[in-house]
Amino acid sequence: MARGGAALAWLAALNLCGAAALRGAPAALTRHASALRGRAVVAATAPANAGAEAGDDPRVYEVSIGRRTGIDIGCDLSLRWPYVFALVPGGAAELNGQIAVGDQLLGVGRTSVVGATVAETTDLIASAGGDEVLLTLFRGSRAELQREVGFAAGPSTVTIRVVQQGLPDVVFTAKAGCNLRDELVARKINVYRSFTRWTNCSGKQLCGSCIVDVTAGLDACSRRSIDESSTLRENPPSYRLSCITQVHGDITVAVQTPVGAAQWTR
Numbered sequence: 531m532a533r534g535g536a537a538l539a540w541l542a543a544l545n546l547c548g549a550a551a552l553r554g555a556p557a558a559l560t561r562h563a564s565a566l567r568g569r570a571v572v573a574a575t576a577p578a579n580a581g582a583e584a585g586d587d588p589r590v591y592e593v594s595i596g597r598r599t600g601i602d603i604g605c606d607l608s609l610r611w612p613y614v615f616a617l618v619p620g621g622a623a624e625l626n627g628q629i630a631v632g633d634q635l636l637g638v639g640r641t642s643v644v645g646a647t648v649a650e651t652t653d654l655i656a657s658a659g660g661d662e663v664l665l666t667l668f669r670g671s672r673a674e675l676q677r678e679v680g681f682a683a684g685p686s687t688v689t690i691r692v693v694q695q696g697l698p699d700v701v702f703t704a705k706a707g708c709n710l711r712d713e714l715v716a717r718k719i720n721v722y723r724s725f726t727r728w729t730n731c732s733g734k735q736l737c738g739s740c741i742v743d744v745t746a747g748l749d750a751c752s753r754r755s756i757d758e759s760s761t762l763r764e765n766p767p768s769y770r771l772s773c774i775t776q777v778h779g780d781i782t783v784a785v786q787t788p789v790g791a792a793q794w795t796r
């Protein structure tokens with residue numbers, strides 16, 4: 531089995547077709563559909579007999595599973611990689627038994643998703659024809675994959691615009707990956723709606739009261755956790771608990787926006 535250089539070449543090719551292209555609309559992804567075609571992949575440390583072709587890197591494998599994959603996809607925006615965040619119990623991926631939580635997603639069909647957001651990746655899966663979708667995955671550490679493809683990290687700073695009712699917008703820059711609540715509180719911007727300004731849990735994700743609305747750039751924020759989604763279930767998807775939201779790109783955030791009626795029961 532060939533290793534090293536061949537693996538690097540394969541992964542580098544993914545990067546060339548993926549990272550830059552996938553910043554755009556999902557339609558742009560399809561222009562790169564040929565990039566993965568014919569590239570050899572294999573399963574070794576990855577699931578044996580995973581439907582993989584003969585190839586040159588034991589960490590890369592292919593799996594064909596039902597289009598309703600049962601894969602909860604995450605994306606670490608600091609490195610810009612979609613990965614298997616969780617497997618839905620009883621879903622296609624779990625029943626298939628070959629895909630593991632933490633595997634990095636490289637391709638959907640024959641389109642690279644290196645550098646794609648969660649939304650772009652799920653759009654690709656949803657738009658795949660047929661009953662099954664072909665996934666190409668990498669089983670190894672994220673740092674390892676990043677090193678293989680020489681993938682550049684995102685911007686070092688981000689611009690955050692804060693919209694407050696009755697007040698002028700506040701615009702500031704912060705370090706990429708910053709904690710949204712920390713940045714707002716440091717600038718004396720109140721994210722709370724009542725006395726919780728003084729009684730909140732100080733960012734421990736316990737009180738559920740540090741809610742903001744990310745009105746632009748939501749994809750540039752860390753993904754909602756299951757607990758966060760549960761806490762915010764009465765509110766739109768753009769609502770976030772600011773204390774557990776990391777910002778990796780430019781965003782606009784509104785504070786003091788109305789919240790769902792059941793929010794305060796938690």
Ligand code: FES
Pocket residue numbers: 730731732733734735736737738739740771772773774
């Ligand atoms: S400050 Fe309590 S959940 Fe964010």
